[in-house]
Amino acid sequence: METTTYVYSRRGRLVRSVTSREPEWTEQDRAEILALDLYRSRLCPLHGGPMDECTSPEETGTQFEADRSTCRAQLTLIEAQRAADDGKKPSPYAGARLWTLRKRG
Numbered sequence: 720m721e722t723t724t725y726v727y728s729r730r731g732r733l734v735r736s737v738t739s740r741e742p743e744w745t746e747q748d749r750a751e752i753l754a755l756d757l758y759r760s761r762l763c764p765l766h767g768g769p770m771d772e773c774t775s776p777e778e779t780g781t782q783f784e785a786d787r788s789t790c791r792a793q794l795t796l797i798e799a800q801r802a803a804d805d806g807k808k809p810s811p812y813a814g815a816r817l818w819t820l821r822k823r824g
């Protein structure tokens with residue numbers, strides 16, 4: 720928020736104006752963003768979870784299991800993209816196309 724105070728002379732002429740702004744980031748905001756940065760810096764760039772877990776010793780550390788499912792939204796997109804290039808050599812514009820995914824029904 721911004722507040723401006725105008726100071727006028729007796730003749731009504733503007734002498735000065737003082738504008739004060741509330742800081743956009745409070746100390747609390749800064750502390751939270753630093754904490755978030757720290758948290759993110761400890762995440763594995765490969766699987767997205769905590770790095771101390773996935774790099775722990777295999778014998779004593781966290782155990783993992785993998786389950787498979789399909790993102791049908793991405794699948795729809797891939798199928799539409801393949802259909803657009805069906806039978807043709809890849810268009811030089813293929814990488815510049817903008818695709819929009821909508822939910823049906």
Ligand SMILES: [Zn+2]
Pocket residue numbers: 763764765766767768770773774
């Ligand atoms: Zn990992």
